[in-house]
Amino acid sequence: MPEMTEAERRWESWYQAFLKVLETFPQPADVPCPEADDGRIHLTYYGYPGSRTGSVTVWCDRCHHGIWLGRVGIPAGAQVHPFDSSPDGMPEIELIPEA
Numbered sequence: 001m002p003e004m005t006e007a008e009r010r011w012e013s014w015y016q017a018f019l020k021v022l023e024t025f026p027q028p029a030d031v032p033c034p035e036a037d038d039g040r041i042h043l044t045y046y047g048y049p050g051s052r053t054g055s056v057t058v059w060c061d062r063c064h065h066g067i068w069l070g071r072v073g074i075p076a077g078a079q080v081h082p083f084d085s086s087p088d089g090m091p092e093i094e095l096i097p098e099a
Contacts, residue, residue, distance in 0.1 A: 007097070010034070010096060011067060011096055011097075011098055014034050014058055014065075014066065014067040014096060015069075016034075017031050017032075017034050017058065018056070018058040018067070021041050021042075021043055021058070022043075025075050025078070026075070026077045026078075029041070033060035033063060033065075035060060035063050037060065038062060039060035039061050039062025040060070040061050040062075041058060041059070041060060042058075042059055042060075042061055043056050043057070043058055043059075044056065044057045044059065044081065044087055045072075045074050045078050045079065045080045046080065046081050046082065046083050047074055047080045047081075047083070048083070049080075051074070051080075052073060052074050052076070053071065053072070053073060054071075054072065054074050054080060055068065055070050055072060055083075056069050056072050056074075057093055057095075064091045064092065064093055064094060065093070065094050065095075065096055066093045066094070066096065067096050067098070068095050
């Protein structure tokens with residue numbers, strides 16, 4: 001198996017941060033940003049009303065970088081925003097390209 005590129009390692013570190021936040025849900029998680037900028041990871045889910053499948057933006061409250069996962073299960077109790085919406089208080093996120 002070939003060694004991962006730097007871009008692949010970066011994306012994977014964000015994905016692992018997502019999994020750590022998901023592990024503690026519905027309890028709040030204190031997961032540091034993979035960019036080591038003292039920020040914390042947040043999840044913003046998007047979907048249709050009543051659906052348990054949608055997408056998620058995983059983002060840092062400090063550097064405003066993050067990843068987008070296009071098809072995920074939405075945990076019961078998660079706040080879900082309509083597709084193509086901009087939730088109040090969420091900054092513009094610079095998405096890290098999937099490597």
